Amino acid sequence: MDQPRDITPPQTSPETAPYWEAAREGRLLVKRCDACGERHAYPRSLCPFCFSGRTAWEEASGRGTIYAFSIMRRAKIPYAVAYVTLEEGPTVISNIVGADFDALRIGQAVRLDFRAATDGQPIPMFTPDASGAEEER
Amino acid sequence: MGSDGRTMPEPRACIAGIFEHPTRRADDKSLAQLHAEVAAGALRDAGLSHADVDGYFCAGDAPGLGPLSMVDYLGLRVRHVDTTDTGGSAYLVHVAHAAEAIAARKCNVALITLAGRPLAEGLGSGLGLRLDNMPDVPFEAPYGTAVLNLYAMVAARHMHEFGTTSEQLAWIKVAASHHAQHNPNAVLRKVLTVEEVLASPMVADPLRKHDCCVINDGGGALVVTRPEIARSLGRPVVSLRGTGTALKNQAGGRVDLTYSAGRFSGAAAFAEAGVTPADIRYASIYDSFTITVLVTLEDLGFCEKGRGGDFVADGNLIAGVGRLAFNTDGGGLCSNHPGNRGGMTKVIEAVRQLRGEAHPAVQVPDLHLALAHGTGGSLGTRHGSATLILERA
Numbered sequence: 001m002d003q004p005r006d007i008t009p010p011q012t013s014p015e016t017a018p019y020w021e022a023a024r025e026g027r028l029l030v031k032r033c034d035a036c037g038e039r040h041a042y043p044r045s046l047c048p049f050c051f052s053g054r055t056a057w058e059e060a061s062g063r064g065t066i067y068a069f070s071i072m073r074r075a076k077i078p079y080a081v082a083y084v085t086l087e088e089g090p091t092v093i094s095n096i097v098g099a100d101f102d103a104l105r106i107g108q109a110v111r112l113d114f115r116a117a118t119d120g121q122p123i124p125m126f127t128p129d130a131s132g133a134e135e136e137r
Numbered sequence: 138m139g140s141d142g143r144t145m146p147e148p149r150a151c152i153a154g155i156f157e158h159p160t161r162r163a164d165d166k167s168l169a170q171l172h173a174e175v176a177a178g179a180l181r182d183a184g185l186s187h188a189d190v191d192g193y194f195c196a197g198d199a200p201g202l203g204p205l206s207m208v209d210y211l212g213l214r215v216r217h218v219d220t221t222d223t224g225g226s227a228y229l230v231h232v233a234h235a236a237e238a239i240a241a242r243k244c245n246v247a248l249i250t251l252a253g254r255p256l257a258e259g260l261g262s263g264l265g266l267r268l269d270n271m272p273d274v275p276f277e278a279p280y281g282t283a284v285l286n287l288y289a290m291v292a293a294r295h296m297h298e299f300g301t302t303s304e305q306l307a308w309i310k311v312a313a314s315h316h317a318q319h320n321p322n323a324v325l326r327k328v329l330t331v332e333e334v335l336a337s338p339m340v341a342d343p344l345r346k347h348d349c350c351v352i353n354d355g356g357g358a359l360v361v362t363r364p365e366i367a368r369s370l371g372r373p374v375v376s377l378r379g380t381g382t383a384l385k386n387q388a389g390g391r392v393d394l395t396y397s398a399g400r401f402s403g404a405a406a407f408a409e410a411g412v413t414p415a416d417i418r419y420a421s422i423y424d425s426f427t428i429t430v431l432v433t434l435e436d437l438g439f440c441e442k443g444r445g446g447d448f449v450a451d452g453n454l455i456a457g458v459g460r461l462a463f464n465t466d467g468g469g470l471c472s473n474h475p476g477n478r479g480g481m482t483k484v485i486e487a488v489r490q491l492r493g494e495a496h497p498a499v500q501v502p503d504l505h506l507a508l509a510h511g512t513g514g515s516l517g518t519r520h521g522s523a524t525l526i527l528e529r530a
């Protein structure tokens with residue numbers, strides 16, 4: 001099981017402040033473009049697919065599957081970095097927490113969890129979800 | 138004449154000078170001094186002088202604002218500069234840009250320098266970049282992303298999709314170590330076995346210590362010039378036949394770690410050169426990690442996507458043993474990864490091979506074509522690939 005580690009706080013900006021405010025309320029946001037309908041991550045003001053400025057915040061379900069992961073064994077406190085594919089589509093970098101690292105698998109179902117950065121900002125992360133749907137292969 | 142008997146068009150530019158700094162630990166030198174020492178070495182190698190340089194190329198490893206400090210420090214009088222930075226592949230991009238500038242008559246003698254002191258400065262594997270105001274970093278840094286674990290995820294996904302094994306990755310390090318034994322300047326000169334690579338500690342699953350390149354101080358430089366000048370210098374002439382540059386990233390969340398931008402930079406370079414991977418017997422392949430080499434070989438077309446593990450196994454990358462000799466100086470995996478930017482040394486060893494100046498134990502006989510490939514940044518997030526096809530005229 002993972003141990004608490006010092007988490008670097010994110011540098012926020014006017015563009016991304018709503019994302020981090022939502023995280024303080026326990027919610028994960030993604031950006032959806034009203035022009036092309038596509039969701040993207042990390043969040044931008046202009047859609048990276050069609051360059052429309054009509055992008056809106058949307059709350060994600062918090063469910064996803066592990067696309068790839070690596071256990072940073074070299075660190076003083078080992079941790080699991082991962083790409084998680086959200087139910088909504090985008091694949092995001094995150095950590096897998098509350099997990100037996102040796103039991104992690106690509107395709108495994110995970111759900112949203114949070115760990116606080118050193119300044120108290122909750123950071124969206126993921127934890128194994130025994131009830132979740134596995135990625136089919 | 139080309140190798141197939143066709144008359145080849147006049148090349149746009151030639152690499153006339155190369156120099157690899159012999160140091161691997163530069164506590165006693167300044168960063169600017171390292172740039173100057175490699176510049177002097179490459180000009181000496183070319184048979185050109187400091188006063189001949191009229192174009193200067195550097196990347197983010199150079200101190201100061203773009204070329205301003207370095208052109209001043211080096212005492213150059215230039216009419217063309219370029220500071221494109223794509224990480225460790227930047228110097229291959231510079232070769233391509235130098236050729237374009239020469240063809241456009243913006244300069245005649247282009248000097249490209251790289252130097253770094255990550256050991257002396259205690260920087261580890263970083264590139265020394267300012268992280269303020271980067272749009273992507275806030276969504277990565279809290280998670281402890283590093284070059285190491287990002288490349289490790291590329292390896293993990295490759296294993297998952299294609300069944301690639303740690304043993305196959307280990308063969309890449311083994312091949313590099315076979316070459317490094319002949320290089321007196323290499324950081325690691327011991328010949329390794331697959332078993333020894335697999336016995337090294339796991340640093341970020343599935344990558345082990347021996348899957349990683351060395352971290353060291355050093356540098357290198359290139360002189361690119363127009364063909365008529367290159368032919369006047371009395372040295373073997375190495376001409377540029379094809380170039381390609383491409384970028385790849387997380388694409389707004391549409392992440393696919395199974396391939397690199399080398400798929401596009403390689404295709405462009407091969408198309409321009411009018412040759413195929415089957416024509417290439419020596420390749421310098423960027424080797425920050427073993428997985429970097431494996432993915433790149435697939436993307437350049439040396440084997441099918443997913444079959445890189447089979448391709449690299451059983452010594453297939455060892456000079457005199459396998460189908461494709463790679464990184465015969467020992468590469469970044471064993472010899473030199475100056476300033477955590479390995480592209481410069483990739484070009485240098487390819488030129489040595491084409492000149493017939495590689496170590497005799499690893500020299501590919503009768504070599505006329507070589508490939509050099511750089512991968513800068515991180516395969517796991519954002520990277521810039523650059524491919525050069527070089528020919529012995």
Ligand SMILES: [Zn+2]
Nearest residue numbers: 033036047050
């Ligand atoms: Zn859009």
